[in-house]
Amino acid sequence: MDTIAGLFNYWIVIVLMMIGFYVVIADSNLIKKIIGLNIFQTSVFILYISVAKIDGGAAPILEDGITNYVNPLPHVLILTAIVVGIATTALGLALIVRIKEAYNTIEEDEIHEKDGTL
Amino acid sequence: MLVVTALATVFVRDLFAVIMLFGIYSLLSAGFFLNLNAPDVSLTEAAIGAGISPILMLGTLALTRKSLAPSAIKSKKKAWLPIIVVTLTGAALIYATLDVPHFGDPSGPAHNHVAPRYIKESYKEIHIPNIVTSVLASYRGFDTLGETFVIFAAALGVLALLGAIKQGDADDYRQFSDTASLRRHNILHVISKILIPIILLFGLYVQFHGDYSPGGGFQAGVIFAVAFILYALIYSLSAAQKIISPLFLQITMVIGVLLYAGTGVASLLNGANYLDYSVLGQDALKGQHNGIILVELGVGITVASVMLSIFYTFAARALHTNETSEAK
Amino acid sequence: MMNLLLDDLPALQVMLPLLCAPLCFILRIKGLPWLIAFVTSILTFAVSFMLFNQVADGDILSYAMGGWAPPWGIEYRVDRLNSFFMLLISGIGVVALLFARKSVDSEIIACKQSIFYSAFMLCLAGLLGILITGDAFNVFVFLEISALSSYVLISFGQDRRALTATFQYLIMGTIGATMILIGLGFMYMMTGTLNMADLATRLPEVMNTNTIRTAFAFIVIGASIKLALFPLHIWLPNAYSYAPSVVTVFLAATSTKVALYVLLRFVFTVFGAEFAFGEMPLQHILMFMAVLAVLTGSLCAVFQTNIKHVLAYSSIGQIGYMVIGVALLTTTGLAAGILHVFNHAIMKACLFLAIGCVYYRHGSARIEDFKGIGKTMPWTMAAFVIGGLGLIGMPLTVGFISKWYLVIAAMEQGAIGAVTISIILIGSLLAVAYVWRIVEVAYFNEPTKEKAKIKEAPLALLIPTWIMALATIYFGIKTDFSVIAATNAATTLMGAK
Structure with a gap:
């Protein structure tokens, strides 16, 4: 019982991760793929931030009289990762716009048909 | 809640709804971060995940939907393969969690090796209360430099993909923008006149108060960009571009990255290691302070100009496509 | 002053190209971005050469970014393994940029060239940053710099398929990077550190946990996507084929190599060979995948009609050889694998440069375009043949040397060795098939009328091509340098348990 309670949070994160991952690899619409990628990444962020949590710990901004803080390092890493994520998203979306202009569709199957590949 | 929203994105096929759901999802995760005592991350996720990304996604949608017949929903041929891959990955992850320290457990190794020094010593070594800022800008400043370049x-x-096709397009936008209904609302104009300066002020506060409270260059940069995006949405793109031109943004984004990287070079020239700020002031603490302010400013300028520049590029493309499709 | 900068060589290695990128972007006077990029790449090469010499006798250089001692700050760590890789990557960068001026002028419109060179320098800096860093999370950050900039570079391709190829690469690449991120997260959970050397000392305590096993699996899979190891290679052929010529040259010779480095670094240095191959069945999996890669890659290459596709599939096969060397799990095997990284980079660069010349004149690289090209563009084709002989593994070329060492390493093993040798033989025969097909068309078919007028490629393109062609022969005859460097790198890796 203790194990379940202690790990429940991580399992939820994993479910989220897998939903995002599924959308990325299974959906044929390019915009949805990007959204799936975002969900996948965001859930990894949640995983990291969950690691940082310490019961009873305060936000990592020093104040007199508080000694128990949550771990600041994962926060820093995730700030970095969020910005990397938006960079990838922006680039992916720009590509989608160009793909639409070149193929007049944003469905993966139709693109393959038009190229005659796969 | 998060699971429900995420699941919904799988099954909803209307892209507009999916994007909205994604915005909600980001906002929920931002709330969750706050709950986990990560205010800095929460602020960033809210601004980026629920602010910038949906705007860009909607922009893309607007650009790709035009004249696109709703695609026939095809039977997914190989639907089993992704399901197997996902299940396997998920199972591996669950398997992995069986041995991890429990959620919130203070005795986990993550909390007892590198992190304690940041908590205990950072005030002595850098003298600012926000530990996240100290780690971000100084201890792991090189990561942050890297991501500024990302x-x-x-x-x-x-810019390479969607950048201006030919010069002189900008003049045509004005006619188009006059017809858009959003820009005729007087109430919106009045509200925005009050709101936008407040957002900008808040941005400045987040930028320069980041040492003491949650915030810093990223968050401020995004907030700044959002203020101008709002302006562009309510007035018009050309009105916004009159205040800040795309070329100006390209110059400022270069200034931003160079400011960050240049601070590092300044340390080098002063005989210290790259990005070692302690030589940038009369004493080490002063130097750390100066260094952090400079690099945070660099980050802020870069993020604001990049985000706004990306928005401009998308918006300009949208206007361009609209015109050509109307002309046909 | 000079002394000061000498101490900071590790930082300069990455900062030079990184600082150069925004300058290229903003200084849009014709020709200037190229000049800045070219000069910087030469300086970068000089820096990597100095670093290479500094660590040649087995020292390890450690450089603390921001003056914070690791594991609190980020550490740059130069040893004989990554200095060899950096030398290779920055060298290829110089040659590619030499080629770029003419080739980019013809393939990319003038007003976007500054963006192109800026992205190119970012990509170079990103790859070097991955190689030099001693911090696991920093690897992720620089992986993304190089990844994003290579998406930009590939999307400059003229064919509309460049766009879809980039998109596919973006999706696969981001999944790979996120997997690495998950793996790092688990490692951090169990050890509390992100510094590689520190991880290596702290991991053994928690080695026997599900978490670390999974972390290991995720990092290996993430790196394999970037490495394009079979069956995770699907992004590679299109990305290489539709990118602008220079980009193909640069990426084909560098980016998968850097991914292999990431794999080696994590498997051998961070986790340790004992764990990776004792505890986890990595040896068999890698060997199996590598063998499949050699066979399918080479076989697919035989049936392609676009020459760039032929070479891209051949790359997948060649990556297989490198991984076979690694999976043999001996110092000689590892040395052979690393040697092949070096040699393959040289000959693939030579081949893609030659194709770049053809593309410059013909505007495409389909096999029909090669009809009679042996007569119209003799110098280009001669370079192509040299590179092709390298792929087959003919003596007097670099290809022979790496296969020779691979066979020697395989002979030390019993049954696995015999299988490996036969795979290498089959792969070489397939290489004969796909190279010969092109050579036959080039020399024994008459050019069509309008193609007969086409002249030899300009000197500005031929010079870099021939530099690589000569390097293919030079390092195939005078092997001291590359063999010693590769062996040293392998010893460093194996010793770093």
């Missing part, structure tokens, strides 16, 4: 790369990519 978004710079993204701006390069968007």
